[in-house]
Amino acid sequence: MSIQVNKAKCVSCGQCCDVCPGNLIQKDKNDKAYIKYPQECWGCIACVKECSVGAIKYHLGIDIGGKGGYLYTKNRGDYMDWFIVSLDRRKHQITINKKESNKY
Ligand code: SF4
Ligand code: SF4
DSSP states (O other): OOEEEOTTTOOOOOHHHHHOTTOOEEEOTTSOEEESOGGGOOOOOHHHHHOTTOOEEEEOOHHHHOTTOEEEEEEETTEEEEEEEOTTOOEEEEEEEGGGGGGO
């Protein structure tokens, strides 16, 4: 259970480093985020939700996403799109209105 940062997409905002409750994410010498302690990640997904450019993948367990499945998010103002991608590249999308998230 862990995340992976796509450094090509990372815009070095540092938000993921700030929100990780375990301080597991750091910046490399090029100011790009990476997870320094992947084995300590407990999958809270705070960093995934915070990344505005969708640069962080969260690897799903085989019982959720199938082998090789992962999820990532994209923020669109009041809405957040959640994408679940399976090994065969099928993509499922769930859109949440953040202002009404308690209704779901
Ligand atoms: S939140 Fe996303 S863009 Fe910002 S530092 Fe982390 S990975 Fe990079
Ligand atoms: S999923 Fe949670 S614990 Fe894991 S790196 Fe992201 S913020 Fe930290």
